[in-house]
Amino acid sequence: MSASIVAQLREAVCRSYPSQWCQAFFLLSAGIVLSMQLIPEEARRALLDYGPRTAQTSNSSGDGGGATAKAEAKDAGFGSGLVGIMVRTLALLGHTPHAWFRHFYVASVASSAFWAGQFAVRGAVLRTLATWQAGRTPSASSMSLEQVRVVWALMALQGARRLYECAVVMKPSSQSQMLSIHWLLGLAFYLNMGIAVWIEGSQSILDPPDHLEAASLLRSPSRVLGLSLFGFAWRQQHVCHKYLASLKKYTLPDHGLFRHIVCAHYTCECLIYLGLAMVAAPPGQWRNRTLWSGLIFVAVNLGSTANGTQKWYAQKFGADKVAGKWRMIPYIF
Secondary structure, X not given: OHHHHHHHHHHHHHHOOXXXXXXXXXXXXXXXXXXXXXXXHHHHHHHHOOEHHHHHHXXXXXXXXXXXXXXXXXXXXXXXXXXXXXXXXXXXXXXEEHHHHHHHHHHHHHHHHHHHHHHHHOOHHHHHHHHHHHOOOOHHHOOOHHHHHHHHHHHHHHHHHHHHHXXXXXXXXXXXXXXXXXXXXXXXXXXXXXXXXXXXXXXHHHOOOOOOOHHHHHHOXXXXXXXXXXXXXXXXXXXXXXXXXXXXXXXXXXXXXXXXXXXXXXXXXXXXXXXXXXXXXXXXXXXXXXXXXXXXXXXXXXXXXXXXXXXXXXXXXOHHHHOOOEOOOOOOO
């Protein structure tokens, strides 16, 4: 029976292609984050909270965050159950400084640089993945080469700006920590995104046209809208991050977009990936499925954090201070 399962898995792998693996990673990760909402609150907080919320919890115990997950699982009374075992297992992976967020953007920029080098020399890694993808998808559904280049450039621009902000603008607390699993998942996301931005253009990469038309993107209303969304959100997120960095420690943000949205910088992040998905849409579609899957993960992951942030603000500053504000998505969430 085990041999049959292995054979079925091997056959499934052979039938799949790179974009499906990217999509599977994004959607599976989103599903895992969503499943965290079904476990007891104490365990959920131990697994999902990071940054100032984790720092505040750990400060009260004096352990610097290293034993927060274990302590909360034990105190909640389910330390010997399945959930408690899961919390303790993840806690054993340890914690990393919240400042390690910058590693995500180092990975993003490095990934963009790597694939740019592969494009330039038609490297073996690029050709292998592109050939695998193109052999299993119709050429008519491929992104154009102009789209590949533009979307790659936009992703590189986003990664470079976030890396700059982490190095120069943001001021993470030395006590703020996150579970190592968050760090590993973030690295995997950005490395996966480095492939996602071009993989649906594999046919165009392998068989490029004789002439490129840079203005062809502007002939599609949805792509123009995507570019506009990206540009607006890219700029506004930088404004949000500069504003957050200017606040005194653990101050309630209440200017600009934060007057109406608790986590306005997360709203911008979602709009950035929505814009990318629209700009990268293959012919006859309004969005790129692989990048759309990435957007789903971003929305679910940040939405979970935004929900916890609103509760933390309500506890610290009073429920009236966040009443009437959207957590992340206006009129929806």
